[in-house]
Amino acid sequence: MSKLEGYWKANVSLIRNLLIVWALVSYVFGILLVEPLNNIRLGGLPLGFWFAQQGSIYVFVILIFYYAWKMDQLDRQYDVHE
């Protein structure tokens, strides 16, 4: 059982870290800090606006594939894969 507890703990801490990034790009960069970030420009767009309407979506896609890939490794490491 302790092996499975280790697997679950590693999974939960991976989820926690990825959710921190998720909250950072959307709630923090896209909403809470949008006004100060808008003083910086990315191409033709203010940066805060870019995070709110484009950037956060790109990051979300990367987060999910990273999670799936990382969990593949964890599954094999703890021998719980199919």
Place this chain on the structure above:
Amino acid sequence: MSVEAWTYLLVGLTFALYIYIGYASRVRETAGFYVAGRGVPAIANGAATAADWMSAASFISMAGLISTMGYDGAVYLMGWTGGYVLLALLLAPYLRKYGKYTVPDFIGDRYYSHTARAVAAIATIFISLTYVAGQMRGVGIVFSRFLQVDIATGVIIGVAVVAFFAVLGGMKGITWTQVAQYTVLIIAYLIPAIAIANILTGNPIPQLAFTFSDLVNRLNQIQVDLGFTEYTKPFQGKPMIDILAITLALMVGTAGLPHVIIRFYTVPDVRSARYSAGWALLFIALLYTTAPALAAFARYNLITTLNGKTLEEVRQIDWVAKWEKTKLLAFADKNGDGRITFAPGPAFVIKGGKPDFNEPNPKSRNEVYIDNDIIVLSTPEVARLAPWVIALVAAGGLAAALSTAAGLLLAMSSAISHDIYYRIFRPGATEGQRLLAGRIVILLAVILAGYFGVNPPGFVAQVVAFAFGLAAASLFPAILLGIFDKRMNREGAIAGILVGLIFTAVMIGMMRAPQIFGAPAPVIPNLFGISAEGVGVIGMILNFVVAYLVSRATPPPPEPIQRLVEDIRIPKGAGQAAEH
């Protein structure tokens, strides 16, 4: 060929394709009917999920909403996509491992209670019904404009097509039809966006044209000149707290939508469930990163096409004349100069949430009324693209509406026929009886959806937002706690769902009293600045708090349930756990 001829041709061809796929994948057993036999590859499930979930609201209304909201439109962009991160990390793999048919199945088993199962089934039906109403209105809009038939006829055609592939093919038919529908809808969305990006900026990739050209700067300048605020300026229509609440409500709501969750039951194993969430979001992101670009392009085009022109001049433009006839576009020459003025504020007096076209609004200089729903549908015409592109957009809008309607109908049907009829009332029902019940319920649900299409309860995107609030406040916390909190028990979960659902429904009812009950004014306009679209977040927090407190004051769940929770946390053995 004319736009109408192209539309008949493309809509006819795509409908024939959907019906053929529905017929080719007809099913005879319940596993095929409810979970497509669990053989759907991750990438196909990703495409099906994307079509399932991207509704008429995403396709038809969203870019229009963003176009008028500017920055504030980010609530839909981040809210609807961010939910997939929650779904992929917190729900999908575990629900696949659990491996039954529906969301109420999991909640009923995990909380060892038919009451919990019934509450979850009712929440599922409630959410899906709210949502399907919006889809049928979408079908009605597309038909009435492009096929020049009345809305009722259009809805009946749509209902007949959905009924055919959903009743016959169940989840299997729906899945493969949705893969085809995704292809149709994304092509239909991207072609005009690419053409317009290219015309306006010389860069054919909408995302890059949006970010790296000076078009948005020019739009900002035009807006300021006309007396609006800059397009990119945040918090113009909603305060920051409401933006936060709506974004979170839409994220959590997406993760809790029953018709999306059941799509993750159709893949072969836990690993595929994780990857298919990634594919789903990638396919969705193709549309969702294009939409804000299209929104800005459309606004720029509309203003520069209409502002300052004479009424006579614009009425000679084909699309202006057609949309004016549908009352989704209207002009009021208030200053009597014969020219159109774009300015902030509503052009007509708003009564009961809708503009009264006989009464120009004296408080605003604005002379143009544009329904949000026509932005995407009219964009190709505004940019004078070829007639076949315009027809393609009509086919894409129908694909978006029909695929989501089908997914919702199946979620409703399985909640009634599987969870309520079979699991609660007739556990002895044979395979054949269960299939028949599923098909009868889908048929009834289709007819009900058709009724809502003819008598639409409100604006597409707004109605859909309600469904998300309800999903956020009821199902999401119960599923999440069921997986991550081993100590969560029956009493806590039921109390939480009921409090979250009732609170949110009552709040939305009070805040939207004019639209829902025809009251002269809302009972309360908002809660601490949070509007009806975001109030599901408070419902969700209440759900979590009540569930925690009640569960800790009552006995822990029985030993086998705790083992069930341990079991769903590991991927191994998902294949065998499939049968009841």
